[in-house]
Amino acid sequence: MGLMPTLAVAAAAAAAFAAAWWGHRRPYEPGRPWRPPYLAIMWLSLLVVIMMLAHLVTLVTGTPLKSRWGY
Secondary structure, eight states, X not given: OOHHHHHHHHHHHHHHHHHHHHHHHSOOOTTOOOOOOHHHHHHHHHHHXXXXXXXXXXXXXXXXXXXXTOO
């Protein structure tokens, strides 16, 4: 994946995080039957943003990130 798709995925995940944060802060309406799992959406979108930032580091530096064990 190149630079522009990486930035697009990171921006979409950041927008999903912002939308979930906004939805989580809204007060609960007693007559409304169901609310999406906003905290789970925030966690997943934050994970995607962190992964895309790591991928951006790989793209900019030209060397892949290595784990603690050297893989």
